Structure formats: structure tokens, C-alpha cells
Amino acid sequence: MQTILITGTSSGYGLETARHFLDKGWNVVATMRRPDPTLLPTSPNLRVLPLDVTQDESIAAVVAAAGPIDVLVNNAGIGVVGAFEATPIAHIRKVFDTNTFGVMAMCQAVIPQMRERCSGVIVNVTSSVTLAAMPLAAAYTASKQAIEGFTGSLAHELAHFGIRARLVEPGYAPTTRFAQNSDLSVADLIPPAYADFAAPIFDGFARPAMTTKETDVAEAVWSAVHDRSGRLQFPAGADAVALFEARRG
Template identity: 45%
Template sequence: MTKTVLITGCSSGFGETTAHLFADRGWNVVATMRDVTAGERLAARANVAVVRLDVQDRPSIADAVAASLARFGRIDALVNNAGFGLSGVFEETPRAKVVEQFEVNVFGLMDVTRAVLPIFREQRSGTIVNVTSGAGVFGLPLISLYTASKFAVEGFSESLSYELAGLGIHVRLVEPGGVTSTRFGERSGAEASKTNAIPDYAPFLTGAAKVFDGLRASRGRATSEEVAEVIYAATTDESDRLRWVATDDIRPLVSARREQGEEAYMALMRGQFTPELG
């Protein structure tokens, strides 16, 4: 029987690339997005259904799941990919934007997961892949809210995996970082431009900009295609593995967080990410 995957956030980036990869490998694909006019290339494929789903609109989630079953008869995997990142100083960010960050990256992901779980329970099978970030493993300045949302998804996913293991349902975490071939940075930059600057942070921002410019210059050329391959591998893997690091550029920091003691890890991070002021 041909398997079916439902993927959120397929208008561009990881979602779009992952949808094409699954379709190339014989899966039925429900490619969801807020604006279905962005899915023309995907809609042209015989084994792809482009369906509207806005993770902030719960009726659209229920409708998308119903449309998936009507088209393909079952759902075997869910890839929670939809999300965006706020960047900037926390104090400068309006509370409404903080709420939106969590509504999309955390509560929306949970609502989509809740919608498919009855299907997976009835089947006694299914795989949930939650796309997080290196920023869900280690904290970084200027993206504290994005980091907080991804930390939340990491904890939720691990906890959920214990609840579902006895029902034949797998949970995976895919952790990418440093991919520049997507439109993710465009929205992050646009969101940052809406904040109200506080002059006291100006010296820190100047120093931090130099640090991050240096990191970007030394970063590997990770692509959305590489991330899509890891998402596919995590979805089709039959082991109990929970976490999958998707890009090499974040491996040193992931290893530092997970393998070094707290004192050594914090010394490394403060030395690398706290700009010298003066």
C-alpha cells in the first residue's frame, strides 16, 4: 500500500523540497500551506494534493486532515515543518509578536499533531517528525523567542514519544541550522524591522553583528535538499532514534551542549557569542 505523508509549510523552503522528495520516492503527499496559490509546481504532480492549512486556524487543520483522508484514504506520517523566527532584542519585541511566535511554532504544531493522533492510534502506526533547529538545543542571543519556541518543541516531542511508543507511533526531531537557501531569513528580517529600538542595546547589537557575520562567513553551505533527505530518513527509519542533526555546521555546538559539562559549555558559548563591548 502506498504511504501518505502530510507536511506543513510547503510553500517554500524545507517543506516544499521535502514534499517533492517524498513524491519522487513514491509516497502520496499532502502538501499544506496557508496560500495554495504558492503550490502550483507541487499541484501538478499526480501523487501530491495541495491543501490549505494555516496552523493558527484550527478549522483549517481539521479540514486539511479530512481532505487528506478523502484523497488518499490514510495518513502514515506527519511532518511538522511550518514555522518562523523572530529576531532581535527580547525587550524590544511587542508581546503580540511573542504570542504569535508560540502560536505558530508550538501551539500550531501541537494542534496539527492532535488532529492526526486519532488516525495513528486507530492504525496503531504512524510517524511524527517535528522540525526544530540547532536553536532548540543551544541558546543564542537575538533569537531568544525563536529559541524558546524550539526548546519547547524539543521537550514536548521527547515527552510525547514516551506516551505514544506503546501505540506503535514514532516521534522524531530533525534539527537543522545554517541553511541559507530558503526564505526563512526573509520573514525573520521583516519581523525584526517592526520592533522599536532601545538605544541602550546599540553597543551589544554592533558587537553581535560582527560575531554573527563571522559565523556566517565560516559556515558550511547546507541546503534545503540536505535537510529534506534527513527528514525523509527520520520518517522512514524503523529504530527508536529520537533526534536527527540535519546540518554539519551545528554539530560542534550540539556536541558541546550534549557531551560537555555545564561549566565548559557555558564558557564556550559566552566566549563565542558574547561580543566584546567598548
């Protein structure tokens, strides 16, 4: 029985991915900043552990407690929506600490054991904003684009050791807490000068033509884990797939 460690499982994509792999009979290590075992089904195959991906001590503790890890899914992230000029640099650093450096730190913590076993899969969850730039999300997009390049390079670097690195690129899911996992409100980041520009964009968020479901992402992670074709990118959700195909075509 294989073990998957997933970061950011308190809601959204991470929570659904943990459920999906539990249903498939995997050992699941579900991590979150404030563990709440009631979010997931009771199972002898489940462990819910505390993890802050911005803290080295927290990462070391969870990796030691998890034991051998066959699959690492880096899903934890911070969303931020607003005009770039109004976004404090301190908050941008916070976004990168979680979305970019947190992913890199988790990879560094898990790669040695995978390398020794000559097997393993790392799945980094980014976003469809890496497929088509979205206004009012410059800092978030930059943090996710960095992981796209990082993962592409890592895939080449680790293939020599039998380790696969993959990207899952979710589209927009209205049910997620994208803009709520920040200590800044959207209103704080839209100065009056941007109000007319931002209004139709937010209207589009409220009435999207296509969306992504949490189950789409869980299934894309499952596909990424089991795919052996060398494919790097796995768009998740109808909107993300459409963007992926448009860019490729």
C-alpha cells in the same frame, strides 16, 4: 503507497521535503497558507491544500481532506531575530501560536487515526538553536525548545500504540526566509543600544563557517521517518551535526 502530510511547504525545508518524498514515490499532501501548485512538480501523487496551523477549522478541514495519514511533518514556522526587550509580546504570542501550539494542534488532529491503526510517524522540525542557544533569537528559541520537550514526552507516550515521534533539527540555511516570514523587520527589533552587540552577530550570519542545505533537511526527515532504532533527534546540516556532537561529547 504511503501518505505524508507536510506543513509549511511554500519554501525552504518544507518545499524540499515535499519534493524529496514525491521523488521517492510517496503520496504527498503539501500544505501552505496560500496554495501554489506551481511550486512543486506536477504529479498524480501530489495534493496542495490550504492550511493555517493556528486555526482549528483549517486543521480539521485539511486532515479530513487528506484521508489516512501515515506521516505528519510539522515544518511550518515563524522566524524572529532581534533583541528580546524590543520584541512585542503580541508578536511573541504569534510565534508560539505557529511554532508551538500549531504543532501541538496538528498532532492532536492526526494522532487518533494513527492510534487506531497502531502505526504512524510524527516528525517535528525544530532548529539547531535548541542545541546551542543563539543571541537575538530568544523568543524563537523558546518556541522551538518547547517542541523539543513536547516531542520527547510524546515519543514515550505514543510508542505504546506503535506511533513514532521524532525531531529534525536543522542548522542555519542562508537561502531560507527565516527572518522574512514575520511582519516585523529585523531593524525594528535592534534598538540603538544593541547595535554594537548585534553587528558581529549579523556579520556571522552573512559569512557562516558551516551551513545547512534544504536537501540536508529533506534527507534527515526521510531518515527520521524510516528509523526504527528509537532515536529521537536527527540534526540536519553540517553546522547542526557539529553542535549535536559537541553537546553530546
